[in-house]
Amino acid sequence: MVYDSFLKYLMFGRVSFSSQEPPQVLPAVPYIGHLIGIFWYKNFYYTKLSKKFRLPIIKLPILGGQLYIVNSPKLIAAIERRPNTVSFWHIEANAIGRIAGLDRDAVNTVTLGVGDDTNSFWLKGLRAIHYAMVPGEGVNDMLLKAAQVSANSLRQFDSQSGAMRADLWKWITYEITLSHTDVVYGHRNPYRNPEVEAAFWDFAQGAWKLLLGKYSKFLAPSSYKGREKVVSAFKDYFGTSDPQSTSPLMEARTANVAILGTEGMARMECVNGLAILVNTVPSAFWTIVQIYSNSQLLQRVRDLANAALTKEHVAGVKRSKINILKIQQSLEIQSIIQEVIRLRTTGIGPRLVREDVVLHEQYLLKKGSTVIIPNRAIHFDERTWGESVDIFDKNRFNKSSNKAKVPPVAYRGFGGGATICPGKHFAIEGIAVFTALFTLKYDLRPLQRDWSDLEQDMRDMSLQLGSPNGRFLVDVVPCKSVLDSEWCFEL
Secondary structure (H helix, E strand, C coil), X not given: CHHHHHHHHHHCCCEECCCCCCCEECCCCCCCHHHHHHHHHCCHHHHHHHHHHCCCXXXXXXXXXXXXXXXXXXXXXXXXXXXXXXXXXHHHHHHHHHHHCCCHHHHHHHHCCCCCCCCCHHHHHHHHHHHHCCCCHHHHHHHHHHHHHHHHHHHHHCCCCCCEEEEHHHHHHHHHHHHHHHHHHHHHCHHHCHHHHHHHHHHHCCHHHHHHHHHXXXXXXXXXXXXXXXXXXXXXXXXXXCHHHCCHHHHHXXXXXXXXXXXXXXXXXXXXXXXXXXXXXXXXXXXHHHHHCCHHHHHHHHHHHHCCEEEEEECCEEEEEEEHHHHHCCHHHHHHHHHHHHHHCXXXXXXXXXXXXXXXXXXXXXXXXXXXXXXXXXXXXXXXXXCCCCCCCCCCCCCCCCCCCCCHHHCCECECHHHCCCCHHHHHHHXXXXXXXXXXXXXXXXXXXXXXXXXXXXXXXXXXXXXXXXXXXXXXXXXXHHCCCEEEEEC
């Protein structure tokens, strides 16, 4: 307690006001006070500042530079209307090039004209991905294939001999990794190799450290080795695979990145795994945890899943069939997933100010500074979300419920505006289908720890959602009502 108070003394000083710039929070220790706070509290530091001062926007002086923390939905909307001036793309493109380990020529190709030239490598790639992931036939086909992959993989737990034991995080990580990459990469999916899958998660757990460039090999050896293992697998994949036999998403990506050659394509695809998996996996995990921690919620989800289920006997085989379109139409299941993400996300949506800009004719943001939009502070602001902001509400995002009053720009789970995640619908609906299948098939009995004991690992500042702290073992008991059933899906 004393140490925490001392840290706050170092970090939190006074607020100074200017006629043009946002209010400035001066640390008690000049230059480094805020750095100490970021080092100690990680992304929670921005939330602490937001809650302490409760201002629409504040400025932090750090080592001669400046960082703006934006807490107002109105100011966020103003920023999203200026995606080129207050740019996420510039940060993302430069970071991806370094994390992927691209050579200098490839980095120049990736970053040239970002945000300025509509025909730039970056914007052409984004447009192609957005087009490929528009809700409709293509995405539905991916959902169908992902669900069948999950059903086939989960058979190992369909034992009549009693409970099987599993580390819930590792189990769900494996299932989501396998199903979501299979639908993207086809039957030659590199992630089907357990060594490649393990290497990817070694890479992902410290990917931000690879921003250190040539020093990362020594300062982040596990991430570096993991990346190179995955890159090697994708070099083989691109050398022998026909992207036309994979998915609309892969076709779109390949058409754009082919200019980088096999080496560059492999490195970019390694990093693309971060977009496919690193937020989807924890979203699925925490959704399962939330549902199984509440028996009434679990029963409700099962009732909703059963409404999409038909059972039949075909040639003596018992078959359970889930209608994916009915799961898509279940606004309550999707609301549960979005509410879990609201409560769990810790991302900060960094943006680069590329030229002086004034927001709402009041706040001057200076060229070269950085803007932070702290998801957790936005998601836990009772002025936006109401008095129930700290409480899980399964119908908060249910448009068919009278409770649903969601300010769109205040929900940061998938970004927003021009930088919104193109895979948002596939991610939410994919988790919804997986959740329906999972809850119909299994009861879970925690060992040693209770559901309420699970805490989130907040150490990685680059993640939207973190993994649990430590292992969480469960006994997996197949539900008798669907035992010995062959699972399949329809649209």
